[in-house]
Amino acid sequence: xxxxxxxxxxxxxxxxxxxxxxxxxxxxxxxxxxxxxxxxxxxxxxxxxxxxxxxxxxxxxxxxxxxxxxxxxxxxxxxxxxxxxxxxxxxxxxxxxxxxxxxxxxxxxxxxxxxxxxxxxxxxxxxxxxxxxxxxxxxxxxxxxxxxxxxxxxxxxxxxxxxxxxxxxxxxxxxxxxxxxxxxxxxxxxxxxxxxxxxxxxxxxxxxxxxxxxxxxxxxxxxxxxxxxxxxxxxxxxxxxxxxx
Amino acid sequence: xxxxxxxxxxxxxxxxxxxxxxxxxxxxxxxxxxxxxxxxxxxxxxxxxxxxxxxxxxxxxxxxxxxxxxxxxxxxxxxxxxxxxxxxxxxxxxxxxxxxxxxxxxxxxxxxxxxxxxxxxxxxxxxxxxxxxxxxxxxxxxxxxxxxxxxxxxxxxxxxxxxxxxxxxxxxxxxxxxxxxxxxxxxxxxxxxxxxxxxxxxxxxxxxxxxxxxxxxxxxxxxxxxxxxxxxxxxxxxxxxxxxxxxxxxxxxxxxxxxxxxxxxxxxxxxxxxxxxxxxxxxxxxxxxxxxxxxxxxxxxxxxxxx
Numbered sequence: 001x002x003x004x005x006x007x008x009x010x011x012x013x014x015x016x017x018x019x020x021x022x023x024x025x026x027x028x029x030x031x032x033x034x035x036x037x038x039x040x041x042x043x044x045x046x047x048x049x050x051x052x053x054x055x056x057x058x059x060x061x062x063x064x065x066x067x068x069x070x071x072x073x074x075x076x077x078x079x080x081x082x083x084x085x086x087x088x089x090x091x092x093x094x095x096x097x098x099x100x101x102x103x104x105x106x107x108x109x110x111x112x113x114x115x116x117x118x119x120x121x122x123x124x125x126x127x128x129x130x131x132x133x134x135x136x137x138x139x140x141x142x143x144x145x146x147x148x149x150x151x152x153x154x155x156x157x158x159x160x161x162x163x164x165x166x167x168x169x170x171x172x173x174x175x176x177x178x179x180x181x182x183x184x185x186x187x188x189x190x191x192x193x194x195x196x197x198x199x200x201x202x203x204x205x206x207x208x209x210x211x212x213x214x215x216x217x218x219x220x221x222x223x224x225x226x227x228x229x230x231x232x233x234x235x236x237x238x239x240x241x242x243x244x245x
Numbered sequence: 246x247x248x249x250x251x252x253x254x255x256x257x258x259x260x261x262x263x264x265x266x267x268x269x270x271x272x273x274x275x276x277x278x279x280x281x282x283x284x285x286x287x288x289x290x291x292x293x294x295x296x297x298x299x300x301x302x303x304x305x306x307x308x309x310x311x312x313x314x315x316x317x318x319x320x321x322x323x324x325x326x327x328x329x330x331x332x333x334x335x336x337x338x339x340x341x342x343x344x345x346x347x348x349x350x351x352x353x354x355x356x357x358x359x360x361x362x363x364x365x366x367x368x369x370x371x372x373x374x375x376x377x378x379x380x381x382x383x384x385x386x387x388x389x390x391x392x393x394x395x396x397x398x399x400x401x402x403x404x405x406x407x408x409x410x411x412x413x414x415x416x417x418x419x420x421x422x423x424x425x426x427x428x429x430x431x432x433x434x435x436x437x438x439x440x441x442x443x444x445x446x447x448x449x450x451x452x453x454x455x456x457x458x459x460x461x462x463x464x465x466x467x468x469x470x471x472x473x474x475x476x477x478x479x480x481x482x483x484x485x486x487x488x489x490x491x492x493x494x495x496x497x498x499x500x501x502x503x504x505x506x507x508x509x510x511x512x513x514x515x516x517x518x519x520x521x522x523x524x525x526x527x528x529x530x531x532x533x534x535x536x537x538x539x540x541x542x543x544x545x546x547x548x549x550x551x552x
Binding site: 052074 | 346347421425427428432434438439442
């Protein structure tokens with residue numbers, strides 16, 4: 001579905017990605033783990049067309065995405081719930097959701113969109129309760145639900161999730177992850193970026209480990225969970241075992 | 246005898262004050278319109294468009310030509326003049342703002358200053374340095390209101406402005422494009438991630454601001470006349486109102502516009518009209534010293550602003 005080959009991305013003179021290759025198959029959940037500054041968010045920004053200087057190849061079902069504008073990429077079927085809960089704070093919860101379907105308004109009309117918002121409200125009753133409130137007044141977890149829901153409103157083929165658990169209490173993060181698990185049941189293809197490697201690996205089918213702009217490891221999540229390097233660097237355990245050896 | 250004279254003069258002065266307030270409301274509503282134009286562009290681009298006053302001037306000038314030499318009826322000339330200025334606003338955005346890749350806010354603002362000089366020069370070339378007038382929209386016979394009189398044109402001005410503000414509010418509140426414009430103002434990267442074409446929203450905001458400016462110029466010309474240089478001072482006052490009301494806050498802009506208009510008019514009537522233009526700016530400076538985010542702006546929001 002999504003194929004990335006030898007992707008390089010630059011911020012001015014700084015090279016944030018140094019030849020990244022990865023692929024995502026339909027209905028797969030793929031996670032990308034790595035430390036702060038490894039280039040995870042840059043990769044998602046490059047897929048969404050937000051990084052101007054990109055070399056290499058990104059394609060969705062054979063259609064190249066490089067050089068396209070963010071709105072064209074949304075139209076092709078990629079939606080991103082960006083890092084840091086990027087809501088439209090002064091707008092109401094309902095308006096935030098409507099804007100998630102911005103491009104569909106012209107094609108499908110208001111009624112279809114309203115029906116879908118009702119579906120989202122069934123999934124997240126708390127959003128329905130707060131539908132008329134400015135989104136900025138929601139709690140962190142609710143804002144994260146809103147951002148993911150808004151990203152789903154464009155009916156994407158591929159959903160990009162950037163750090164959905166960041167800054168959330170562990171119990172709230174668990175709820176969000178449960179929701180992502182439910183999304184898999186509905187057949188959504190997801191690329192998940194997380195610092196919380198344990199949660200991400202327990203959820204995804206396959207994973208990639210990104211370090212200073214390069215993929216250093218990839219494989220089934222079950223394998224990665226057993227990998228000594230992953231355990232040491234990202235799961236925060238196994239150090240004792242490591243010393244004993 | 247002396248006593249009754251005193252009462253009479255007191256009545257005189259209340260009616261004078263009422264009269265001054267009414268004329269302040271009239272000019273203030275124009276400042277409010279200009280301030281709204283500033284806000285619409287500020288919200289979608291975070292730049293201050295210093296050509297905003299020129300849109301007002303151009304609206305008046307086009308109307309003068311359409312009604313005078315071309316002899317069109319008012320109701321035909323009005324939309325044509327608004328459309329002409331709207332197209333100029335859009336051309337300005339396409340030619341001067343759009344082509345720049347990753348421009349800084351400061352360079353954009355300087356471009357709008359250049360644009361304003363260009364538009365003013367163009368207007369002088371096209372219409373010359375004369376001062377023009379327009380016939381009032383209906384009769385010029387004043388209406389008596391309480392103890393003051395108001396011109397029917399003032400009623401037109403207030404009615405049209407009320408309508409514009411109402412339509413804008415409905416547009417931003419209920420249409421998906423209006424919501425998209427607010428989304429761009431709130432969070433630009435997120436707006437492009439949900440598939441909003443931000444550049445098109447910027448173009449639309451210039452079109453909208455130009456149209457509002459043109460309407461203000463058309464309705465004020467019968468009362469205050471118009472020449473090619475008038476845009477600068479209207480733009481400055483409107484900018485004052487926008488800052489006073491808290492940049493980016495449309496309701497604040499409207500209230501602040503009326504406030505500046507009324508204070509100016511009271512000063513002109515009670516102290517001296519020489520200081521009229523200064524007073525509005527002194528009020529502005531005082532507010533900025535005490536509350537830099539503007540009367541209705543929140544300090545938290547103003548921290549995030551580039552200006």
